[in-house]
Amino acid sequence: MPQWLQTLLVARPLAEDANAAGVPYGLVVSLSIVFSVAAALSFIAAASLIGWRKRRSAFATFVVVALLLRAPGFVTEIASLGDRTPEWAGPMLALRALDAICALLFLYGFPTGTFVPRRAAVLWSIWAAWVVGTLATPSVNPALNLDQWWAEVTVALLALTGLAAQVYRYRVASTPHERLQTKWIVYGLAAYVLVFAVQQLVPVFAPAVRGPGAARLWYRLIGDTANDAAAMLVPVTIAIAILRAQLLGIDLIINRTIVYVGVTAALAAVFAGASNAVQYVLGQLTGHGSDAASIVLAMLVAAAFAPVKSYVQRVVDRRMARPQPHA
Numbered sequence: 001m002p003q004w005l006q007t008l009l010v011a012r013p014l015a016e017d018a019n020a021a022g023v024p025y026g027l028v029v030s031l032s033i034v035f036s037v038a039a040a041l042s043f044i045a046a047a048s049l050i051g052w053r054k055r056r057s058a059f060a061t062f063v064v065v066a067l068l069l070r071a072p073g074f075v076t077e078i079a080s081l082g083d084r085t086p087e088w089a090g091p092m093l094a095l096r097a098l099d100a101i102c103a104l105l106f107l108y109g110f111p112t113g114t115f116v117p118r119r120a121a122v123l124w125s126i127w128a129a130w131v132v133g134t135l136a137t138p139s140v141n142p143a144l145n146l147d148q149w150w151a152e153v154t155v156a157l158l159a160l161t162g163l164a165a166q167v168y169r170y171r172v173a174s175t176p177h178e179r180l181q182t183k184w185i186v187y188g189l190a191a192y193v194l195v196f197a198v199q200q201l202v203p204v205f206a207p208a209v210r211g212p213g214a215a216r217l218w219y220r221l222i223g224d225t226a227n228d229a230a231a232m233l234v235p236v237t238i239a240i241a242i243l244r245a246q247l248l249g250i251d252l253i254i255n256r257t258i259v260y261v262g263v264t265a266a267l268a269a270v271f272a273g274a275s276n277a278v279q280y281v282l283g284q285l286t287g288h289g290s291d292a293a294s295i296v297l298a299m300l301v302a303a304a305f306a307p308v309k310s311y312v313q314r315v316v317d318r319r320m321a322r323p324q325p326h327a
Contacts, residue, residue: 017217028221030277034270035228036074043071046235049242059113066106067235069099074228093144097135100143100155101128107162107189111182116169120161127158149204156200163193181241188237195230199223 018025047067050060072095104127108120115121134141142151170179170186202219203209209219 017212017214017220020212021214021217023217023221026277026283028217031221031225035225039074039228039231040071042232042235043067043074046238047071049239059109059111062102062113063106063110066099066102069095069102070231073099074231093135093138097131097141097143100131104128104158104162107159107193108165110166111178111185116165116173120165123158123161146200147203147210152200152204156197159193159197159200163190166190184237184240185234188233191233192227192230195226199227 015025018028044067047064050067051064104124108115108124115124131141131143135144138144142154145151146155166182166186166189170182174182202223206215206219208215210216
């Protein structure tokens with residue numbers, strides 16, 4: 001793997017931490033890349049699915065933006081990217097702030113675009129004002145200063161209030177049809193928010209994971225992998241809701257787009273992981289990697305596209321053939 005790509009994608013965890021833990025760095029890189037790329041692609045795929053046919057819905061457009069804002073954070077440390085490239089520091093700060101604001105708004109407003117409960121609007125307004133008002137002073141901005149305990153606690157607690165709002169909406173404010181649409185999404189959001197909150201709070205109660213060494217390696221490797229895996233449940237459950245219950249009123253004639261985007265994303269993630277694993281094994285056995293092995297893997301992945309596409313197409317067609325519920 002080119003060094004620049006490895007540096008971009010794997011700013012977490014560090015090579016010295018892997019050495020301290022006795023874990024092969026190639027394995028760490030492979031796991032990090034596979035899960036982070038898969039998470040990013042799943043968010044992009046869900047955003048594409050929503051945006052393709054729902055251009056006139058303001059909230060659907062917001063959901064697309066929120067999903068796209070979250071995607072880059074899976075594959076690179078946006079903060080460190082700004083540090084490595086000073087001219088990008090300002091845009092990176094703005095991107096992180098906008099993501100933080102939109103993420104909480106998503107939790108409070110999804111899927112109708114209204115705050116439920118209404119007092120959630122007050123919390124979100126305070127959060128948005130805090131993030132925007134302290135852009136020039138990142139040291140007191142919780143969205144830009146997540147290495148401080150108070151920021152980690154604040155972000156974790158707000159995420160949990162967002163999850164509570166989703167549960168309240170589902171149990172109290174939703175119609176039967178809305179419950180049918182959002183049932184699985186609530187499960188997906190619950191998994192992601194809970195894992196995210198735990199990941200934010202671990203350094204508060206176990207400061208050892210902040211410093212270099214094996215503790216930081218295991219915290220980042222396990223935490224980031226679990227976070228990426230849980231995050232993928234959000235776009236996956238959104239796709240399920242679209243296919244089964246016409247969430248956001250999306251027309252299902254875009255099944256071919258679903259198939260091609262889904263299969264391409266899955267095979268790209270498989271190729272990235274398999275390529276790194278093979279190169280690592282060859283490096284251990286022969287002392288160097290092999291371009292030929294990467295070419296063979298690419299050919300195998302290309303050959304797998306047609307049968308995998310056919311299988312996914314059948315699954316999507318079966319889902320679409322089911323009678324759609326009506327409110």
